[in-house]
Amino acid sequence: MKKELKTLAIVIGAELLKLRRTVALWLTILYPLGTVILASLFMYSMRNNKSFSPTATINNINNVAAFFLPFYIILTISFFCQLEHKNNMFKHLISLPAPRTSFFFGKLISSLLLLALAWLQMMLLTYLAMFVLDLLVPNLALIQSLDHLYLLTALGRTFLAAIAMVVIQYYLGLRMRNVVAPISIGTALAILPIAVLFILGVTGLLSNPQVLHWLPLYNPYTYPYSHVFNIMSGPSYELDLFPRASLIYLLIAVVLAFAGSYEFKNRNFK
């Protein structure tokens, strides 16, 4: 077991070495930066509004983060997996003396580490944004009245809600040689439920869209934003890092990861 873990650690180290100058790494830098800048500019424009507060700022950043999160994950994971499809890299890796499962889980854990890095940057940039907003609008005392636990939990639960999506997108990325395919499937999964609700609501085909409120919830690609922002009844926040649905999605992620590793272990690399 110790030997397997050591090999896994080596594979993760090797995966992280590959990230230099990749789209995946750039997206991991730009996604939190873009999110915080966008949300902060919006909040600054609302500085005279009564609802301007540290909590509102965090919620706003979290909403923007949750909205872009599926697209960040779809693109990052697909391009990260694509590195191995170019120039037969998979064949090279599999012909090295390390178990196939180490390569599978090594890359998956590295993908999750990218997600964790994005979350960490989002946290730090949020603090920075609060600091800057505090300088620009000192009378609101944003820094002094900031709820650190709320910031940690709000952003944390959004990112934790995306783990099942990471695993699914990772498997799609590993399975499909052409990067357009996993990106298209992921994007369709992220957009379709919302688009269906929107179209049904706008066209009046569904008089009460509330009856379909479960649609985004039961799709791992829309779950992160459905659980921080209920599109039917407005924002809904709870200080619960792991809501029951997130736990179920986490369990699904673990099952899918092991099923994926089994398929990868027995796959023929033609």
Place this chain on the structure above:
Amino acid sequence: MPLAATDNFSSQPMVIQTADLSFAYRKSDVLHKLNLNVPTGSIFGFLGPNGAGKSTTIKTLLGLMKVKPGMISLFGKELSNNQMEILQRTGATIETPSIYEHLSARRNLEITRRLRKVPSSRIDEVLEIVGLSSDENKLVRQFSTGMKQRLGLALALLGKPELLLLDEPINGLDPEGIREIRNLLLKLNREEGCSIFLSSHILDEVEKICTHVAVIDAGRIIYQGETSGIRQTNTTGNILQLETSDNNGCMRLFPDRLAGQSETTISFHYQSKAEISMIIRQTVEAGIEIYSAKPELQRLEESFFQLLSGEGAV
């Protein structure tokens, strides 16, 4: 149709052996009961037209594709039960060189070095061996095809392999690049004792460096043995060119062997050195003077195409 003899070196230790190795894609046979015997210390050329099954064979030897039925043994150990140990002792390039083009040569080597668990100093050694030391920090996307091939070879050499499996290692190289790779492979074989199994389309190169060859067509081995032996399976291409004092008289001595006649020379087919000697002796005994005798062996390329067309059947 099984052709020439394949077991004339079965007493030698084998670095690769397969028994009834078969593989099918969607019910279509790609490999059919392959029995490969690659002697330890040899440079083994694996020849065949496109789609014959060369790359598939290499992939099965590396465990990239699971075969059933059939048995694969490398270093005398069955692949299915000893894959990690076998891969530790083997280096390979498969199809195009497997390289991350957005990274430098050194970083590519560093990634594989970590996975192979070899010391950092080995990177400098392999860069030196393949002549890429001065380009180690250059991005691979700026490399020429030849440099990429050499980097692919460096990756394969990182683990100090006892066996190299190379899929088309000289594809896309210019003559200078081909010469460099040829010399490098010969050096590795002679100085490091590395056994080399390589597939190639470039028959001249195979002829120059390989001690043994196998010819595969439509997933079946149609020849396997020493490189010199492939010519003996079909000797109609071996020509003895004579310049004599009486070419017409000479022609009458061996009418069945006549291969051609020019103004000054006459050519006969021969199958062995003994036949060269016999032709010369009988010509001299007939009182005809021989001014020059030039035996020309059939080239590997001709033998190869004759084997594929079935003309070389024995």
